[in-house]
Amino acid sequence: MVVRVVVGTQWGDEGKGKITDLLAENTDIVVRYQGGNNAGHTVIVGKEIFKLHLIPSGILFPNTVCVIGNGVVVDPEVLLEEIEMLRGRGVKVAPENLKISSAAHLILAKHKKQDQEQETGRAAGQKIGTTGRGIGPTYVDKIDRAGARPRL
Incomplete structure (x- = not known):
């Protein structure tokens, strides 16, 4: 193989x-x-x-x-x-x-909202350039063992 x-x-x-x-x-x-x-x-x-x-x-x-x-x-x-x-x-x-x-882990609406709000709240010059699609906050939940997972 x-x-x-x-x-x-x-x-x-x-x-x-x-x-x-x-x-x-x-x-x-x-x-x-x-x-x-x-x-x-x-x-x-x-x-x-x-x-x-x-x-x-x-x-x-x-x-x-x-x-x-x-x-x-x-x-x-x-x-x-x-x-x-x-x-x-x-x-x-x-x-x-x-x-x-x-x-x-699943990206939920709350993750997208949090991602966008965090980026909007950052001062000029402090923005990280997130796409706002909730990926970072979902990884935070994953690491915290609090995220949602698919039920297959």
Whole structure:
């Protein structure tokens, strides 16, 4: 058995997605292990362009199982929109090829509100540039062992 691991060690875009895309077609399982939907990932397969935010790019290949791991914070609305978009474009997204860890934490409306209020309340020059999507506050709840998790 061959195992390939692509790990980033910095903040932000390091090219992990591009390498994963190149390997995904011939890979049995692709696992997203951390992060949220604050950044997009554009994948080109043939002439098709897909913009993904939560689901690993392996979903575009019929024999690849994708896993959203316990280190990912998941916005259920964004996840459902992404699933609908993929299905609408003929991509199979089903329990057989998309798994979500029951230990992943959910981004709730309160997290988004808190994120936006905290950023708005910061003085000029002190803003951190959050996307306001609730990712930071959700990780705070995760670390505090107080976050909501999916019931699968």
